[in-house]
Amino acid sequence: MGEVKYRNFAILATSLLLSCNVSDTPTTTTENGVSIAPRLMLTQGTSLPVTDSVRIKVWSSSPVNVWYEKTLPWSAKFVVISGIPQGTNFLFAIEGRKLQSDSTSAIWWSGNQSGTTNSSQSLDPVDVPVWVSIGDTLAPTISGLKDTILDSAASGVRLRWTVADNSLASAWFGTNQLTPTGNIVSDTVSVAIGSSITLKAKATDNAGNLSIRIVKISRKSRGNGLPASYGIPWNSAINYDSIQDSRDGQIYRTVDIGSQKWMAQNLNYDTLDGSGSWNYKNAIDSGKKYGRLYNWNTATQGVSSGRTPSGVKGICPTGWHIPSNAEWDTLELWVSRQHGWIQETSGKALKSLSGWSSGNGLDAFGFRAIPSGYRHDGHQDYFSSGDFGKFWSSTEKSPSDAWSRNIYNAYDSIPNGPDPKGYAFSIRCISD
Numbered sequence: 284m285g286e287v288k289y290r291n292f293a294i295l296a297t298s299l300l301l302s303c304n305v306s307d308t309p310t311t312t313t314e315n316g317v318s319i320a321p322r323l324m325l326t327q328g329t330s331l332p333v334t335d336s337v338r339i340k341v342w343s344s345s346p347v348n349v350w351y352e353k354t355l356p357w358s359a360k361f362v363v364i365s366g367i368p369q370g371t372n373f374l375f376a377i378e379g380r381k382l383q384s385d386s387t388s389a390i391w392w393s394g395n396q397s398g399t400t401n402s403s404q405s406l407d408p409v410d411v412p413v414w415v416s417i418g419d420t421l422a423p424t425i426s427g428l429k430d431t432i433l434d435s436a437a438s439g440v441r442l443r444w445t446v447a448d449n450s451l452a453s454a455w456f457g458t459n460q461l462t463p464t465g466n467i468v469s470d471t472v473s474v475a476i477g478s479s480i481t482l483k484a485k486a487t488d489n490a491g492n493l494s495i496r497i498v499k500i501s502r503k504s505r506g507n508g509l510p511a512s513y514g515i516p517w518n519s520a521i522n523y524d525s526i527q528d529s530r531d532g533q534i535y536r537t538v539d540i541g542s543q544k545w546m547a548q549n550l551n552y553d554t555l556d557g558s559g560s561w562n563y564k565n566a567i568d569s570g571k572k573y574g575r576l577y578n579w580n581t582a583t584q585g586v587s588s589g590r591t592p593s594g595v596k597g598i599c600p601t602g603w604h605i606p607s608n609a610e611w612d613t614l615e616l617w618v619s620r621q622h623g624w625i626q627e628t629s630g631k632a633l634k635s636l637s638g639w640s641s642g643n644g645l646d647a648f649g650f651r652a653i654p655s656g657y658r659h660d661g662h663q664d665y666f667s668s669g670d671f672g673k674f675w676s677s678t679e680k681s682p683s684d685a686w687s688r689n690i691y692n693a694y695d696s697i698p699n700g701p702d703p704k705g706y707a708f709s710i711r712c713i714s715d
Contacts, residue, residue: 333357334379334391343373354380372399423447423488425496431567433502434511438532439473440500443557446486455485464556471531474502510534510548513572515638521649523547528600537714538649541617543610544714547651549574552598554581560598561707563656564665573655573668576707579675579685587679592715595677599712606713608678608686608699615688615697618648631695640669642692652690660705673708676700 334357341351350367367373378393427444446454446466454461456470474480479501486494517523523536524544536547551574554560559581563569583597583605593607606614618629633652634644644652656668672690679685680701687700687708702708 332379332392335382336380336388338378338380340376341367341373343367343371345372370399373397423451423486423494425484425486425494428484428496428498430499431501433474433500434571437502437510437534438527439471441469441471441531441553442498442500443467443469443553444484444496446488446494451486451488453487455483457482467557469553469555469557472500473532474500476502478502510536511571513568515572515635515651515653517547517651518636518646518649521547521646523649526600526602528552530600540614540648540650543614543617545614545650546603546712547649549653549655550577550598550710550712551575552600554598559707561658561665563658563668569668573653574709576655576658576665577675577710578658578660578707579679579704582675582708582710583677583685587677587685589678592713593677597677598710602715603712604715605675605677605710608676610713611674611676611686611688611697611699614650621648628695630690630697633697634672634690638669639692642695654690654692655709657709658707660703660707673702673706674711675708679704 336354336356338354339351340349342349346368350373374395374397376393376395379391380388381391383389424447425444426447428442431440431442433440442456444467446463446468451463451466451468454463454468456468456472459470461468461470468484468486472480472482479499481497481499484496484498517536521538523538525534525536526546527534531552533551535550537544538547551570552560553570553575560575560577562575563573577598581598583595586595586597588595589607589609591607591609591613593604593610595605595607596603597605599605614633615629618632621632630652631642631644632647633650634642634646635651635653636646637643639654652672652674654667654669654672656665656671657673658665670692674688674690676686676688676699683703684701685704687702689698689700691698
């Protein structure tokens with residue numbers, strides 16, 4: 284009875300066959316100038332009997348070579364094999380293996396077929412429902428890029444984009460060939476004041492398919508060389524300095540408060556691989572206004588310190604570091620002792636003049652704490668923009684928690700954490 288079922292199954296498999304469709308010659312694109320040899324793609328048939336693993340072997344006698352031989356988990360949906368010359372006659376064998384009660388692996392089903400790396404083939408499976416095709420007709424999808432307008436103070440920007448659908452073989456932005464991190468690609472672009480540039484983002488997958496996305500990056504001509512306020516004014520009575528982050532060209536105002544020199548705005552540096560930091564609600568404009576939000580490990584690179592200075596450069600520019608809990612204490616105490624302030628009202632002295640849903644501050648010393656909100660790790664969502672400003676310190680409390688400083692719309696004090704390290708808060712760097 285079992286044998287009859289298996290034969291019926293094989294007949295069904297033949298009806299599920301796919302044919303392949305690629306060029307007779309290696310594809311060459313003028314966009315990247317690279318010749319892409321045909322790829323052999325092996326894809327699971329939808330009616331394959333479920334096993335624990337699948338062993339695949341592809342070989343040829345002319346030239347004599349084993350192109351692929353590997354045991355894959357059942358969850359592997361396809362494998363792309365590169366390097367087989369055009370016109371090669373190949374042999375393909377597949378075995379489905381199941382783990383037995385005595386921990387040995389037994390062949391559950393097997394089959395063989397043959398083919399040639401030419402176009403428009405139909406390869407009939409012999410015993411099992413597996414099809415073979417050369418190449419892949421689905422082009423990769425480029426996402427995450429859009430036209431960008433920079434403030435005059437920002438000399439450049441690092442753009443990050445994602446290539447989906449297929450394995451990424453090469454990526455270009457303009458004339459720069461980039462090294463992807465998985466399917467994430469990033470590059471830094473510089474633009475002259477009052478100018479704009481148009482660039483092509485290009486991605487080629489392992490099957491040789493090319494996608495192109497064109498973006499325009501412009502830089503405003505207005506401004507005085509310092510960051511714009513984005514609706515939250517600076518204190519005109521404060522004498523600010525400024526620094527430029529050499530990594531991406533962004534300019535930050537800085538301010539002396541007591542014996543410390545602080546950034547007067549939140550850090551907006553985008554991590555190289557795009558992990559561990561976010562714009563509020565994933566909006567670029569939120570990053571410009573509020574800075575990025577960082578989880579603790581990304582901000583500190585996993586290094587904890589309670590010293591003064593902390594010595595933890597973390598995500599900060601050269602010459603600056605993540606403040607320790609003790610350095611936050613120093614700021615709070617100094618502010619509370621000036622002009623009759625008390626510690627319970629030091630938050631009001633540091634809050635920005637506007638931008639809060641209620642309880643705007645006095646920004647008495649140019650710190651300009653803004654309500655940038657935070658990202659909740661568990662919910663993977665964003666909360667309290669306009670209500671809270673939460674800032675990491677370099678000091679951990681436990682393996683899972685670290686100390687933070689919190690400024691709220693409804694309170695004039697500056698309570699501290701601890702908070703889970705996976706939450707994403709703002710970063711204020713302090714000078715070495």
